[in-house]
Amino acid sequence: MKIDLNADLGEGFGPWKMGDDEALLDVITSANIACGYHAGDPVIMDRTVRSAARRGIDIGAHVGFPDLMGFGRRQIHADPEELSRYVLYQLGALSAIAKVAGARVAHLSFHGALGNMSAVDYALAAPMVQAVAAFDPDIVICATTDTQIEVAAKECGLRVANAFLADRAYEDDGTLVSRKKPGAVIKSAEAVLARVEQLIIDGSVTSIDGKRLTIDVQQILVHGDTPGAVDLAKAVRQTIETHRGQVARLSSILTN
Structure with missing residues (x-):
């Protein structure tokens, strides 16, 4: 089994640092880089892109609501077409920085509340994904399985990478448990690793209510913050490696 090990990076702002990006870049194979809306700024984006590019790590845009104060985890009810321009703005900024650094944005994921809302609402997901496809039809959309984001991406002819969030609980329908609910974030490292082991061995995850869900994933996400x-x-x-899995860049997995 080949699987991409992914983390959200670049989530500081100005002098404020969030997580140890440099150390994570020595472990992971792809990075979701904050694009200045929920976190990040041009300097941090440039530094993170260049650090990832030096290591041959896939670069992805991590787009969210314009909500620095709430770290993109508060819902904003905006017109879907307006949201699509939020996505283009962030993707365009990171793509420009990557181009100058001799790299490219290979994938995109939706952060926090923006991702949770569009996962269950096609009317939100479709315009945003269509904007991504219009900008670059080769970008891979990363999302949890069986979401409206995935439906919209496939309709646009975009490749989809299904991501497993190792430290987040799942509902019986495969959606993420709201952070407002107890147990939504799994804080025990032992529990997280047990979930990864279960995924690698039999391709499943157990929901918060005990239901065993079969999922086909190409990426495991660790939250860098x-x-x-x-x-x-x-x-x-x-x-992953103990169970004879192979950690590999997402772009190489989807190519093979």
Whole structure:
């Protein structure tokens, strides 16, 4: 089994640092880089892109609501066409920085509330995904399985990479448990690794209510802003390799 080990990076702002991006870049194979709306700024974006490019790591745009104060985790009810321009703005900014650095944006994922809302609402997902396809039809859309984002991406002819969020609980329908609910974020490293092991062995995850869900994924995500993220990423990688899995860049997995 080949799988991409991914993390959200570049989530500081100005002098404020969030997570140890440099250390994570030595462990992961692809990065979702904040584009200045929920976190990040041009300097951080440039630094993170260049650090990833030096290591041959796939670069992705992590787009969210314009909500620095709430880290993109608060819902904003905007017109879907307006939201599509938010996505283009962020994707365009990161793509320009990547181009100058001799790299390119290979994939895109939706952050926080924007991702959760569009996962269950086709009317929100479709215009945003269509904007991505119009900008670059070769960009891969990363999303959890069986979402409206995935439906919209396939309709646009975009490739989709299904992501497993190792430290987030799942509902019985495969959607993420709201962060407002107890147990939504799995804080025990042992529990996270057990979930990764289950995924690698039989391709399933157990929902918060105990239902076993079969999922086909190409990517495992570790949140870079959580305490102990570097050690957890190392342990996740070791767990994958212990069970004869191979950690590889997302672009190489989808090509083969």
